[in-house]
Amino acid sequence: MKKKDAFRLCLLLLMSLLMSSNVLAKGKPSLKKADKYYKNTEYSKAAEEYKRLERGSRHTDPYIYQQLAICYDKLDRVIEASTYYGKAIAKMEKQDPELIYSYAKVLQKSGRYEVARDMMDDFTELVPNDSRARDFAKNPDAYYELSKLKEYFGYQESGMNDRYYDTFGALMTKNDTIYFVSNRTKQENKFARKLFEVRDRYKRMPNYDIYQATFTAVKEPIFKSTRLLGTINKRFNDGRAVASLDGERMFFASESYRYRRFRKNPIVKKRDRMMSLFVAKRKGTKWRKVKKLPFTRPQYMYTSPSISPDGKYLYFASDMEGSHGVLDIWRVALLEDEDYGEPENLGAIINSGTINEDPFLSEDNVLYFTSDRWGGFGGKDIYMVDMNTPNAKPVNVGQPINTALDDYAFSYYPSKGIGFFSSNRIGRNDIYKVTPSCKRDVKVIVKNKKFNKPVSNALVKFSNSKRRIEDEAVTDDKGVLEGYVTCAELYKVVVSHPDYLDEELEVKVSKDEEVETLIAYLRPLEELMIEEDRITLEPIHFAFDQKEITIASKFELDKLVKLMKRYPTMRIKVNSHTDSKGNPDYNLKLSQNRADATVEYLVSQGITKDRLESEGYGDKMLKIQCAPCDEAQDAQNRRSEFLILSR
Numbered sequence: 001m002k003k004k005d006a007f008r009l010c011l012l013l014l015m016s017l018l019m020s021s022n023v024l025a026k027g028k029p030s031l032k033k034a035d036k037y038y039k040n041t042e043y044s045k046a047a048e049e050y051k052r053l054e055r056g057s058r059h060t061d062p063y064i065y066q067q068l069a070i071c072y073d074k075l076d077r078v079i080e081a082s083t084y085y086g087k088a089i090a091k092m093e094k095q096d097p098e099l100i101y102s103y104a105k106v107l108q109k110s111g112r113y114e115v116a117r118d119m120m121d122d123f124t125e126l127v128p129n130d131s132r133a134r135d136f137a138k139n140p141d142a143y144y145e146l147s148k149l150k151e152y153f154g155y156q157e158s159g160m161n162d163r164y165y166d167t168f169g170a171l172m173t174k175n176d177t178i179y180f181v182s183n184r185t186k187q188e189n190k191f192a193r194k195l196f197e198v199r200d201r202y203k204r205m206p207n208y209d210i211y212q213a214t215f216t217a218v219k220e221p222i223f224k225s226t227r228l229l230g231t232i233n234k235r236f237n238d239g240r241a242v243a244s245l246d247g248e249r250m251f252f253a254s255e256s257y258r259y260r261r262f263r264k265n266p267i268v269k270k271r272d273r274m275m276s277l278f279v280a281k282r283k284g285t286k287w288r289k290v291k292k293l294p295f296t297r298p299q300y301m302y303t304s305p306s307i308s309p310d311g312k313y314l315y316f317a318s319d320m321e322g323s324h325g326v327l328d329i330w331r332v333a334l335l336e337d338e339d340y341g342e343p344e345n346l347g348a349i350i351n352s353g354t355i356n357e358d359p360f361l362s363e364d365n366v367l368y369f370t371s372d373r374w375g376g377f378g379g380k381d382i383y384m385v386d387m388n389t390p391n392a393k394p395v396n397v398g399q400p401i402n403t404a405l406d407d408y409a410f411s412y413y414p415s416k417g418i419g420f421f422s423s424n425r426i427g428r429n430d431i432y433k434v435t436p437s438c439k440r441d442v443k444v445i446v447k448n449k450k451f452n453k454p455v456s457n458a459l460v461k462f463s464n465s466k467r468r469i470e471d472e473a474v475t476d477d478k479g480v481l482e483g484y485v486t487c488a489e490l491y492k493v494v495v496s497h498p499d500y501l502d503e504e505l506e507v508k509v510s511k512d513e514e515v516e517t518l519i520a521y522l523r524p525l526e527e528l529m530i531e532e533d534r535i536t537l538e539p540i541h542f543a544f545d546q547k548e549i550t551i552a553s554k555f556e557l558d559k560l561v562k563l564m565k566r567y568p569t570m571r572i573k574v575n576s577h578t579d580s581k582g583n584p585d586y587n588l589k590l591s592q593n594r595a596d597a598t599v600e601y602l603v604s605q606g607i608t609k610d611r612l613e614s615e616g617y618g619d620k621m622l623k624i625q626c627a628p629c630d631e632a633q634d635a636q637n638r639r640s641e642f643l644i645l646s647r
Contacts, residue, residue: 029053031064038067047071062091066099073102076406076424078109097126109378111404113143120374131325131353135374142375149398150484151437152384153412158420158433160213165206166429168422169240169409170213171306171360178213178420179228179241179250180431209233210241210252232280232287239275240304240358240409245311249338250280250287253303275303277316295332295343303327304358304370306411307334317357318343324351329359329369350385350394360411361387368397370408378404382421401434410434438487440509442516446479446495449521454479458497458522465490485509485516495520498566501527501559525563535560535572535642539635540598547593549601557598560642561605571645573613574598579634580619580627592616598640613645 239253333341412419
């Protein structure tokens with residue numbers, strides 16, 4: 001036997017031995033083992049064990065389906081989660097409201113909004129007084145209003161992310177230092193990283209630490225990331241961090257287990273990743289003397305710290321007493337001598353009955369935060385509320401920032417023209433760079449030209465310079481439509497209504513204008529038939545010495561199309577004429593080609609050919625007899641006429 005063959009045989013035997021030992025090590029599927037994994041928040045291992053139990057049983061207990069659903073939900077595997085939530089609910093004798101609510105949320109994430117709404121109806125019927133049910137009942141069809149949202153921001157990759165590991169929660173200081181959270185490994189050996197990537201199939205990931213990056217230039221950002229030095233990053237999961245304005249203190253979220261006295265609390269022991277707030281002091285380049293914030297209590301969750309632009313308030317999320325939902329947004333005054341005021345809830349207008357977290361107050365006093373309230377795009381969405389306006393309601397920031405998955409941890413710095421947000425839209429948590437979209441409101445008022453009265457249900461289309469329709473909608477009972485367009489771009493606005501001739505307008509909004517108002521006066525279709533025997537249109541233009549109709553003239557011919565569709569028995573003859581320049585025989589042929597081209601266009605728009613006739617007259621029937629003729633006279637002689645043969 002050759003050495004190479006012997007080596008292959010040994011390798012096969014070794015692999016076979018390893019596989020068989022792995023099977024033996026697993027042993028029989030065990031509910032006790034699965035539940036233990038689940039209790040220890042090892043959801044990937046728990047799901048694997050529950051799956052083995054499902055495969056080994058003809059009649060699976062609904063409890064197994066329930067546990068599989070929750071595990072897959074925790075692992076962000078929404079398709080599997082929705083499948084098992086459905087199976088669990090179908091098999092349970094008594095309906096579980098929490099299971100139904102979780103099912104509704106994963107249905108939203110997978111884009112099945114109608115079914116999600118049905119599940120929320122069931123949830124509301126079971127627990128009408130639940131804060132989430134009350135939140136849903138306020139506007140069950142809120143999702144369908146999302147298409148009306150204007151685009152506030154665009155985004156691109158930030159340059160801070162890792163190919164394999166999560167990166168999220170970026171906050172920037174006034175000196176352009178960015179603090180963010182990541183579970184990237186310190187091991188840079190490529191082979192070792194590849195091994196770790198294989199294990200990552202089951203989310204066996206390192207704990208989260210706080211990192212910092214240096215930011216330079218808005219157009220071409222450069223980020224150099226380093227792990228924080230000092231005693232902040234421990235073996236526990238650390239969350240979002242923010243530095244005080246003077247840069248001497250850092251407020252950050254970390255697991256409650258970090259504080260020894262909190263470990264004895266039974267809630268801390270049972271709750272998955274129970275977080276609390278801590279503060280550290282700068283000592284040179286390191287952070288030392290970590291302490292818990294004095295207002296925190298072991299039985300409550302505290303997370304997502306950020307500081308107001310003036311440095312006077314610390315904003316955070318918590319489920320502490322007085323909360324309206326699962327997590328609420330709170331703030332506490334930062335007093336002198338490193339003292340703190342009493343935490344205050346931001347109220348029921350901002351806080352829904354669900355999760356509200358990641359608060360960030362920008363320089364222009366706009367509060368951005370994350371919520372999974374009903375009516376979003378799916379998972380967690382980013383909302384904003386103008387704190388300058390009393391009792392202002394939160395507004396979804398819309399697409400492309402928000403998606404059906406989780407979008408969160410938004411921060412924006414108007415003076416720098418940049419911001420950040422986090423999302424798991426590509427399968428891992430990444431940080432994206434935010435830039436403002438320059439959009440301005442446009443109000444279109446549509447009126448009947450003859451009577452100056454509003455025209456309702458008129459269709460308004462906004463087309464950009466590339467002739468792509470960006471927005472379209474119909475006017476309300478007052479003949480008004482409010483849309484939005486991109487700054488400094490020229491738009492064509494086409495207004496149409498079955499009873500009127502189409503009207504075309506142009507609009508170009510500057511960055512300084514808040515609202516542009518356009519008034520479109522529509523003429524009744526019958527105005528085309530002012531003369532008894534012919535249709536009156538603006539001159540139809542063709543390419544020079546050609547039969548191709550110009551785009552502007554096609555818009556004019558569309559009026560004739562609309563009229564002929566209104567009067568289905570109407571027959572039309574198209575007469576085409578040239579000026580007196582050039583050879584008469586050539587002019588006759590050119591005019592016939594143009595008359596035929598006009599008929600072909602009308603046929604392409606749905607008018608049957610048996611309702612149309614065409615004839616070219618060349619220069620035989622000049623409208624103005626002149627020799628020589630000037631350009632204005634030639635233009636009047638070059639014309640198309642539309643005779644009514646029958647109505």
